[in-house]
Amino acid sequence: MTSLGRPTVPWSWYSDPAILSLEMERIFRRSWQYAGHLGELQGPGSYFASETGPVPIVITLDPDGELRAFVNVCRHRGAIVATDAHRRRTIQCPYHAWTYGLDGRLRAAPRADQDPAFDPSRMGLMPASVGTWGPFVFANPDADAEPLSEVLGDLPAVVAAHGLDIDSLSFYRRVPYKVNANWKIAVENYLECIHCPVNHPGLVEVIDERKIELQAVGLRASQFFPAHPRSLEGRGPIDAHGELRSAQFHLWYPTLKFNVFPGHANLSIGPLWPTSPVACAAYLDYWFADGADQRWIDDLIVLDTQIGAEDTALVEAAQRGTSSGMVERGWVLGGSETLIGCFQDYLGERLSLDT
Numbered sequence: 001m002t003s004l005g006r007p008t009v010p011w012s013w014y015s016d017p018a019i020l021s022l023e024m025e026r027i028f029r030r031s032w033q034y035a036g037h038l039g040e041l042q043g044p045g046s047y048f049a050s051e052t053g054p055v056p057i058v059i060t061l062d063p064d065g066e067l068r069a070f071v072n073v074c075r076h077r078g079a080i081v082a083t084d085a086h087r088r089r090t091i092q093c094p095y096h097a098w099t100y101g102l103d104g105r106l107r108a109a110p111r112a113d114q115d116p117a118f119d120p121s122r123m124g125l126m127p128a129s130v131g132t133w134g135p136f137v138f139a140n141p142d143a144d145a146e147p148l149s150e151v152l153g154d155l156p157a158v159v160a161a162h163g164l165d166i167d168s169l170s171f172y173r174r175v176p177y178k179v180n181a182n183w184k185i186a187v188e189n190y191l192e193c194i195h196c197p198v199n200h201p202g203l204v205e206v207i208d209e210r211k212i213e214l215q216a217v218g219l220r221a222s223q224f225f226p227a228h229p230r231s232l233e234g235r236g237p238i239d240a241h242g243e244l245r246s247a248q249f250h251l252w253y254p255t256l257k258f259n260v261f262p263g264h265a266n267l268s269i270g271p272l273w274p275t276s277p278v279a280c281a282a283y284l285d286y287w288f289a290d291g292a293d294q295r296w297i298d299d300l301i302v303l304d305t306q307i308g309a310e311d312t313a314l315v316e317a318a319q320r321g322t323s324s325g326m327v328e329r330g331w332v333l334g335g336s337e338t339l340i341g342c343f344q345d346y347l348g349e350r351l352s353l354d355t
């Protein structure tokens, strides 16, 4: 892992449309991303439109039980084909009613029989790659992507080693949010906790941020914290007594957040993605064990919502500063900001640009 400090990437990268175009081409159109969960399907013969941007994806489970993913863009004139989740054996585009099977093949195109040049066998939905990890569904717009299991690396083993059995969890709620900042500023804020004592008074009563452990392995950048004594004594915003004695926060490149607090079995997982050079959208799916105490869940969500609001204010202010055009670069501290350095290495490599 990087241990020496270094200049940041140029701050122009946080607002330059040309950089975002490059990121779309070299990162977002060819990366695995969390697309939702198996509970969004309703058995064989169903599908759901993934809310994960910026490439629209539809996940299907065909009548034979095969899980597939397609780019959710109509091959006619580009409309979004699927919306929401449905139990249905075909997907019909709302624009001119082209109808696709759950295997992506075009089944019907009104009035196409009047066009002798039209070849329906070449007009199916574009396939994407799909994979699962426990109840989580992942997709990659690149149909020839390396399998998910290989790209996940040791993340599943690390999560389990820290006490979380993802198969014991049930989906609780999805919380979408938007941030007026470049996606990289939001990610980099996630990758260090030296801002925590100053800005997250609730969080630092739950985790002992002075005892942070950092790891960067493969596509994961991880932070581990023991529970804070205050919360173990029942005096923090959540009671940290439970089967999980530590917190684990993983960023899985490029943007998947995987958050586990100490206490009872819990997880929030979700991606963020750029909606413009200076804005991004995101969501978190919250998961808890069946029968988890409702008050404990409520306390955790109140805390996490407060942390999210505090972070939004921080990164939006950083966006305004980096967009001023008056300072070319900042500084990534060695040690405490090592994971940001690793992320910026990843960026430079994927974009084939010197950082």
Ligand code: FES
Pocket (backbone or CB within 6 Å): 074, 075, 076, 077, 078, 079, 093, 094, 095, 096, 097, 098
């Ligand atoms: Fe989908 Fe025309 S854009 S049917």
